[in-house]
Amino acid sequence: MYKAIIFDLDGTLYDKSGLARRLVLSQLRKGGLGMLKQERSIRKELRGCHFESEEAFYEAFFARFSRPELARRWYFETYMPDMVRLLRRHYRTAPWVETVIAEWRTHGRKVVVFSDYGCVREKLQAIGFNLDWGDALFEAPALGGLKPCKESFEKICREIDVQPSECLMVGDRQDTDGDGARSVGMAFEYVAKAGKPNLKPYLEK
Ligand SMILES: [Mg+2]
Structure with missing residues (x-):
């Protein structure tokens, strides 16, 4: 699951x-x-x-x-x-974000944001993302390595106390988000230009 x-x-x-x-x-x-x-x-x-x-x-x-x-x-x-x-x-948070996060959370699952840049809180607030939607926010520099640094992905899993195989990474880059997720055995869902990800298969598991 x-x-x-x-x-x-x-x-x-x-x-x-x-x-x-x-x-x-x-x-x-x-x-x-x-x-x-x-x-x-x-x-x-x-x-x-x-x-x-x-x-x-x-x-x-x-x-x-x-x-x-x-x-x-x-x-x-x-x-x-x-x-x-x-x-x-x-810029504004994509229209699907609030509902998709709410749906994910009704199943008691965690929501995490992982940016390759610093100032993640300030950036999220700037696009109208409610910080309460996330259970944890991470910045690659603070974790010690830019994506797809394997150790950064491992640290996130340790911090939120979830195995990599129990996490789904959603991102717009195969070479950073995708490769990092795959390096620790994490599922990856690609989105282009903040398109709505299809999370149905993951919610059913
Ligand atoms: Mg990106």
């Missing part, structure tokens, strides 16, 4: 179409385009790598920028707040 569902955030709980372009335009205005380009390539480089702690992850992450201290300030004081602001202005 499935005891928990784990939702990816970006592109899964809301349709993120246009977000990458908006972030580029916004950073262009703020002089952060160089940082943004570096950030995107560093995220790719560190994808799936495991670190002992959130501090160790961020240390390795910012050390790869040409100017690590400036990058750290840009990331937390400009980039993340900017992303939250853009979400609040242009």
Whole structure:
């Protein structure tokens, strides 16, 4: 039986179409385009790598920028707040989210959100996601590794006290959400552009 569902955030709980372009335009205005380009390539480089702690992850992450201290300030004081602001202005939780979560919960199962970025609470609130809908929220950096890091998926299962085989991961990327779930023997349901996932087969099990 499935005891928990784990939702990816970006592109899964809301349709993120246009977000990458908006972030580029916004950073262009703020002089952060160089940082943004570096950030995107560093995220790719560190994808799936495991670190002992959130501090160790961020240390390795910012050390790869040409100017690590400036990058750290840009990331937390400009980039993340900017992303939250853009979400609040242009994006909303997909229409199916509230009812699907309610249905899943009537069966006494847990609901988890697992984002590859930080600021997961702020981002969820920005798109109108009621934080009460989730039993637990996780950010990949705080777990020590970006998706599809196997250890991050294992840590979530330990924290919510559910076996990987009893969890369903729902996400919009096979190479991060899908590969991470499969690496620990977790079921995976793919969705495109925050489309409604078909959870019926999992609710019946
Ligand atoms: Mg996603």
